[in-house]
Amino acid sequence: MNLLWLQSGGCGGCTMSLLCHDSHDLVAMLRDAGINLLWHPALSEQTGAETVALLDACARGDTPVDLLCIEGAMLRGPQGTGRFHMLAGTGRPMIAWVKDLAARARYTLAIGSCAAWGGITAGGMNPAEACGLQYDGETRGGLLGADYRSVAGWPVINVAGCPTHPAWVVETLLGLTLGELDPDGLDALGRPRFYADHLVHHGCSRNEFYEFKASAEKASDLGCLMENLGCMGTQAHADCNVRPWNGGGSCITGGYACIACTEPGFEEPGHPFATTPKVAGIPTGLPSDMPKAWFVALAALSKSATPKRVRDNARVDHPVVAPALRKARPK
Amino acid sequence: MTRLIVGPFNRVEGDLEVTLDVQDGRVAAAHVNSPLFRGFEQILLGKDPRDALVFVPRICGICSVSQSAAAARALGDAMGLVPPPNGELAANLILANENLADHFTHFYLFFMADFARDAYAGRPWFDAARARFKAVEGAATADALPARAAFLQILGILAGKWPHSLTLQPGGSARGLGASEKIRVHALLRQFRGWLERQLFGDSLEAIAALDSIAALEAWKATRAPAASDFRLFLEIADALALDRLGRATDRFLSYGNYPLAGSPLFARGVWHAPSATLAPVAHTDVAEDASHAWMADPHALHPWQGDTRVDIERAGAYSWCKAPRLNGEVAECGALARQVVDGHPLIRELVAASGGNVANRVIARLLEFARVVPAMENWIRAIEPGEAFCHQGPMPDEAQGVGLVEAARGALGHWLVIRQGRIANYQVVAPTTWNFSPRDAAGTPGALEQALVGTPVGEGEAVPLAVQHVVRAFDPCMVCTVH
Ligand code: SF4
Ligand code: SF4
Numbered sequence: 063m064n065l066l067w068l069q070s071g072g073c074g075g076c077t078m079s080l081l082c083h084d085s086h087d088l089v090a091m092l093r094d095a096g097i098n099l100l101w102h103p104a105l106s107e108q109t110g111a112e113t114v115a116l117l118d119a120c121a122r123g124d125t126p127v128d129l130l131c132i133e134g135a136m137l138r139g140p141q142g143t144g145r146f147h148m149l150a151g152t153g154r155p156m157i158a159w160v161k162d163l164a165a166r167a168r169y170t171l172a173i174g175s176c177a178a179w180g181g182i183t184a185g186g187m188n189p190a191e192a193c194g195l196q197y198d199g200e201t202r203g204g205l206l207g208a209d210y211r212s213v214a215g216w217p218v219i220n221v222a223g224c225p226t227h228p229a230w231v232v233e234t235l236l237g238l239t240l241g242e243l244d245p246d247g248l249d250a251l252g253r254p255r256f257y258a259d260h261l262v263h264h265g266c267s268r269n270e271f272y273e274f275k276a277s278a279e280k281a282s283d284l285g286c287l288m289e290n291l292g293c294m295g296t297q298a299h300a301d302c303n304v305r306p307w308n309g310g311g312s313c314i315t316g317g318y319a320c321i322a323c324t325e326p327g328f329e330e331p332g333h334p335f336a337t338t339p340k341v342a343g344i345p346t347g348l349p350s351d352m353p354k355a356w357f358v359a360l361a362a363l364s365k366s367a368t369p370k371r372v373r374d375n376a377r378v379d380h381p382v383v384a385p386a387l388r389k390a391r392p393k
Numbered sequence: 394m395t396r397l398i399v400g401p402f403n404r405v406e407g408d409l410e411v412t413l414d415v416q417d418g419r420v421a422a423a424h425v426n427s428p429l430f431r432g433f434e435q436i437l438l439g440k441d442p443r444d445a446l447v448f449v450p451r452i453c454g455i456c457s458v459s460q461s462a463a464a465a466r467a468l469g470d471a472m473g474l475v476p477p478p479n480g481e482l483a484a485n486l487i488l489a490n491e492n493l494a495d496h497f498t499h500f501y502l503f504f505m506a507d508f509a510r511d512a513y514a515g516r517p518w519f520d521a522a523r524a525r526f527k528a529v530e531g532a533a534t535a536d537a538l539p540a541r542a543a544f545l546q547i548l549g550i551l552a553g554k555w556p557h558s559l560t561l562q563p564g565g566s567a568r569g570l571g572a573s574e575k576i577r578v579h580a581l582l583r584q585f586r587g588w589l590e591r592q593l594f595g596d597s598l599e600a601i602a603a604l605d606s607i608a609a610l611e612a613w614k615a616t617r618a619p620a621a622s623d624f625r626l627f628l629e630i631a632d633a634l635a636l637d638r639l640g641r642a643t644d645r646f647l648s649y650g651n652y653p654l655a656g657s658p659l660f661a662r663g664v665w666h667a668p669s670a671t672l673a674p675v676a677h678t679d680v681a682e683d684a685s686h687a688w689m690a691d692p693h694a695l696h697p698w699q700g701d702t703r704v705d706i707e708r709a710g711a712y713s714w715c716k717a718p719r720l721n722g723e724v725a726e727c728g729a730l731a732r733q734v735v736d737g738h739p740l741i742r743e744l745v746a747a748s749g750g751n752v753a754n755r756v757i758a759r760l761l762e763f764a765r766v767v768p769a770m771e772n773w774i775r776a777i778e779p780g781e782a783f784c785h786q787g788p789m790p791d792e793a794q795g796v797g798l799v800e801a802a803r804g805a806l807g808h809w810l811v812i813r814q815g816r817i818a819n820y821q822v823v824a825p826t827t828w829n830f831s832p833r834d835a836a837g838t839p840g841a842l843e844q845a846l847v848g849t850p851v852g853e854g855e856a857v858p859l860a861v862q863h864v865v866r867a868f869d870p871c872m873v874c875t876v877h
Contacts, residue, residue, distance in 0.1 A: 071431050073873050074406050075454020075556040081498070082542045082555065087535045099529060103403045107506055107528035110399045110857035137431070140706050146430045146714075150400025150410035182451040186440065189432030189704075225454060225556055281567040282784035308542075308549025316553015316560045317567030321447060323557075329448075334441035336559075379569030379783050 063128035063239055065092070066120060066163065067102040067173075070147050070156045071183045071192050072134025075225040076174035077104050082308055083228035091232070095239045100125065114151050121162040129235060130167035130212075132160060132195060135176040135183040136205040139191030146190045157205055160195070169238055170195065170212045171219045173231060175323055178220035178252070180204075185329040196220070196252065200326040216245055220252040224323035229305055230257050251326065253299065261350060262295035262320045265303035267312075274368035275361045276376035281336075285376025287319045289345060292336045296349035298322035394421065399857055400428070402865060404503040404528075406455045407872025409830075411842075411865065412712075413858075415851045420861070423839070423846035425830045430688075430714040433877045434702040437820040442468060442789055442812050445820060449808070450557045452822065452877040455498070457556035458491040458548070459801030460822075460874075463808040466797030469563035471812055472789060477782040478655065480565020482773045483551060485652045485659075486578070487561060488799065489770050490547045494555075495802035496729070496759050497544070499869040500593075500623075501526075501537035504756065507862050508630050518629050521620040533623070536592065544585045547578050564785035571779045578774045586767050593763065595622030601764035605739040607747060610757075624760055636753035637744075640864035642845040643724045644668060644749045646731035647675065647828065649807070651800035652769065659769055660736045660800065664720060667745050672735065675720070677796045677807060682716040682823060686832040689716065694835065697809035697821035698794055714876040717831040717840060718823045726750055726841040727804025727828050728868060730758040738765075750845070752867040759869070791815045801825050803869050824874035842868060 069077070081104070085091045092099065101108060101116055108116060119125040136157050137146040144155025152159070164170050172195045175181035179199055183192040194204045196218040202208040204218075211217060221230050234254050237243030249258045263272075268286050271277070277289035287293035295303070298320050302312045313320050321335050322328045333339040339346045348357050371383040400410035410426040433452050437445060449464045450457040462484060469475065476484060505526040513519050525533045545555050551568060552558035560567045570578075586598060594601050595617065601624075604610050610628075619629040631637065650662030663672045683694035688711045690703040705711075719725075730750055733741040738761065744754045790812060797808040804825035811819040831840030839847075842865065851858040 069408070071429065073451050073454040073457070073556075075451065075457060078454040078457075078556055081538060082545050084539075084542055086539050088538055089529055089534055101403075103401070103408075104406075104502060105529055105534075106403060107510065109403050109862065110401070112857065113401055113403065135431075137429075140704065143706075145706055147408070148410075148428050150402060150408045150426070150428050151398055152400070182436075182448060183431050185448060186436035186438065189435040190430060192431070224451065280784075280786050281562045281564070282569055282782075284569070306549065307554035309546030311549030311553040313553045313559070315568075316551075316558055317569070318553065318559035321559075335444055335447045337441075380571055380780055 063097050064100045064126055065097050065129040065131060066100045066127045067131040067133065068156070068160070069103050070132070070134040070160070071137040071190055072174060072176035072181070074133070076133045079225035080228045080231050083232055084309065092235065095236050097129070097235060097239060100127070110151055117159065120166065121159070123166050127163060127166055128168040129171060129238065130163055130169065131171045131173050132177045133173040135180050135190070135192035136160060136195065137190040137192055138205070139189070142191070160205060164195070164206055164210065164212070166213065168213045169216055169219060171221055171234065172196070173221050174226045175222045175224040175328065178222040179326040181224055182329045197326055217248070217252050219248060219254065222253050222324045223300065224328070227257070227302070227305065227307065230254065249299070253324065257301045257305070258299040258324065260299065260301035260304060262298040262300050262302050263349070264301065266295055266314050267303065268314055270372055271376050274364045274372050276368050276372045279377055282317055282379040283377050284379065284381065287314065288338065290338050291319050292321070292334070292338050293319035294322040294347060295320035297347055298325055300324045397851070397856070399861065404506060404866060405870045405872060406453065407875070409865070409870060409872050411846070411861070413846065413851070413861065418851055420846045420849045420851060423843045424712050425832060425840060425842050426713045427715040427830060427872055427875045429872065430704065430876050432702065434700070434820055434822065437817050440817050442471070442810065442817055445810070445817065446559055446562070449822070453871055453874040454556045455495055456491065456801045456803065456806070456871055456874055458487055458552070458558065458561070459799055459806050461558065461561045462488050462799045463797040463806050465561040465563050466799065467795040467808040467810040469795070470797060471793040471795030471810060472563050472787045474564045474785055474787045476565030477785055479777055479781050479783045480785070481654060482777050483566035483568065483570065483783060484561055485654070486770055486773050487548065487552050487566070489652065489766050490545065490551070491555065492802040493763060493766055494541055494545050495869070496762060497537065497541050500756070500760065501533050503869070504866045505533070505627070506531070507859060507866065510859065512859055516633065518619060518626065518633060521626055522630065525623065525626065540585065540588045543581065547581050550574050550578055562784055564787060566783045569783045570777055575774055575777055575779070579771065582767065582771050582774065589763050589767065593623045593760070595625060598764040598767055601761065607740070607743050610740060627756060631753040631756070636863065637748045637751050639849065639860060640752045640845040640867055641749045642726050642841040644745070645723055645725045646734050646750065647720055647725035647727045647805050648732040648735040649675065649798040649800055649805045651732065660732050663735045664725065665731070665734045667749055670746065677798060679721045680718060680807065680823060682718045683834040684716045685835040686711055687713055687716045692835070694719065697807065697823060698811055698819065700809065700819065700821035702821070713832040715827055715830060715832055717834040718828050719834055724831070724838055724841055724844070725828055727825050728755060729762050729802070730755045731804055732800055733758040733761060752863050755867045789815065803871055804828065822877050824871065824877065826868070826870045826872065826875040829868045830870055830875055
């Protein structure tokens with residue numbers, strides 16, 4: 063399968079993240095799966111006119127594009143002209159290239175939240191009129207339209223994340239080449255369910271603090287980040303604490319909140335990122351699938367039952383109380 | 394005179410277009426266009442100042458941590474907050490990890506692949522270069538990617554993930570480290586050192602850092618076979634292609650200095666003027682951005698605290714989204730070469746005295762930084778004291794301004810922040826490639842790359858001249874940072 067990768071209104075971080083994949087030889091792994099890298103901005107030899115000739119051949123349909131990977135938001139501005147990103151050497155807006163290529167692609171993949179929804183580039187007043195391939199924030203549509211289907215009949219596959227996890231990209235690509243991914247494998251927002259059917263909360267190393275609502279109060283505290291520091295891990299769809307980043311990390315182990323970077327609209331949460339919005343002391347963003355009354359009751363109960371160790375450790379940057387040793391074997 | 398428009402330029406970060414006027418087989422004039430505008434400086438207006446820590450890393454996926462570090466320092470400056478020693482050490486490790494990973498990516502993925510192009514077939518060094526550095530297929534891609542990924546596992550430990558971490562805070566690091574983390578980071582550093590000593594240098598880092606003159610470098614080279622190591626092979630190619638006579642720019646080198654430790658940085662701050670061999674101090678007030686040739690509404694040269702990023706796509710004479718930063722009105726070059734010449738490394742001072750800023754010297758200085766920074770990182774991780782504080786806290790003022798100056802892999806990065814009524818009233822970023830790939834200023838003076846390209850040979854019928862690619866990529870440009 064021919065893979066073509068283009069970047070527009072993003073930071074290139076999804077590519078940089080992909081290159082952190084923990085395989086021994088990423089390029090060989092893709093090759094082994096039958097993926098032929100037509101062009102990738104960070105890896106390929108061809109530049110300038112050589113690249114333009116290749117893109118022309120793809121847009122004409124002379125060179126088949128099986129996997130069209132788009133990284134970065136689609137910039138429609140100013141005033142719908144697309145001139146905030148003219149693809150160098152072509153004098154044409156990138157959005158025009160993407161429309162042409164998406165019409166030919168067997169599968170179209172949005173790599174990262176920019177390409178999926180608009181993402182960080184659509185933040186604030188959205189000066190560049192950024193949107194995603196098939197979404198404009200939470201609204202279906204985007205550059206290609208709500209009804210867009212790739213040649214294989216699929217909607218855009220949204221490998222969302224900011225950046226996206228290297229294994230989310232690789233698993234999606236291998237899933238397509240092996241025939242192990244089908245449209246049912248995408249959630250309602252077009253994200254592969256193998257990672258989007260998880261919550262960041264799953265496997266979080268701060269779960270014991272969460273259970274007892276033993277909360278961090280300031281950056282570098284060990285406690286749960288949900289009550290005060292803006293963590294949305296109980297609502298964000300991703301497997302970040304089950305599938306580690308860079309060998310063993312996650313946002314949470316790095317000492318900061320999950321900002322739900324896989325979700326449409328994450329760039330404008332409506333409150334400062336590192337602060338949990340509350341009404342009458344209760345966080346307004348409750349865990350997915352949990353009625354408010356339960357949460358309030360459980361929080362009150364668990365706070366009253368917090369072991370001293372958990373309470374003391376929540377507000378410092380290294381554990382000050384170790385779990386007690388038992389006289390007998392754990393049962 | 395013929396006109397050549399080169400783009401899209403890959404193996405640089407982001408999109409780039411270069412227009413060349415060619416006469417008698419050489420570039421007579423160059424115009425550099427940064428064709429992507431996202432508008433981060435507008436996106437940040439009106440936000441809670443701390444939200445900058447979420448937005449600015451996403452300016453750039455390859456210098457994400459550098460952007461975080463500059464923002465944390467600008468906020469810390471506005472808040473009057475200084476990190477504790479552990480916080481400073483952790484921040485240095487995090488920034489150094491990214492900076493060296495970027496140097497690594499540049500050399501192995503972006504830069505060397507051009508010497509493996511078929512146009513060089515038949516050269517004595519070509520077979521070795523092709524086997525090692527051919528894009529996608531060469532042995533180096535297979536070797537270097539896992540080494541890079543393993544090295545960046547340090548950021549998995551220190552910063553949760555890379556890119557786009559929120560660990561760096563105005564008061565230090567949000568990640569407390571214990572003995573276990575120290576051991577793991579140390580082991581990863583030693584593993585990376587081993588790779589560098591085996592593959593890149595074929596010698597110890599200390600021996601490379603100790604090369605203190607051109608004579609010492611020549612002697613080192615003379616005792617090794619041309620393909621003995623990747624650095625040795627580069628030196629072979631650099632000699633054969635006279636890369637020291639390619640891509641000379643202004644020879645005014647800017648470095649903000651880097652890796653502060655208890656008030657004194659590992660690398661010094663200053664501006665080195667090569668023709669007079671003098672070092673002058675640098676203050677952030679020396680910087681102004683001129684927008685006379687950018688698609689911006691206000692063309693004037695403004696200090697970044699007054700900076701203005703409203704766009705005007707119809708501006709006559711504009712040809713880039715990039716503004717033109719100037720240091721006291723002058724063009725300056727930044728990057729590893731600038732950092733090392735300002736810091737006074739004897740080999741780099743001699744190289745710059747002999748041939749100025751050029752393709753060979755820019756790459757040698759970049760590789761030298763592995764030899765100087767990895768041992769420093771080993772010391773920093775050992776110096777961390779578990780149990781002591783990593784992060785100081787403080788209130789955010791309602792009215793303040795701040796500045797954060799750091800050295801990203803590619804050079805001088807500055808963030809200027811103005812807070813009014815507790816909100817961001819102005820936020821301006823001047824990135825390394827904004828300096829290096831700046832367009833002309835109001836006086837018509839071309840930017841550093843525009844100057845460096847003049848005189849570059851263009852072969853008959855070359856649509857994408859190879860020498861031009863060497864000059865462009867030797868700067869290790871980051872186009873997503875340039876305009877942001
Ligand atoms: S999704 Fe995030 S990491 Fe990926 S390109 Fe966009 S800003 Fe960069
Ligand atoms: S933990 Fe949250 S913010 Fe961090 S990468 Fe995962 S989904 Fe994104």
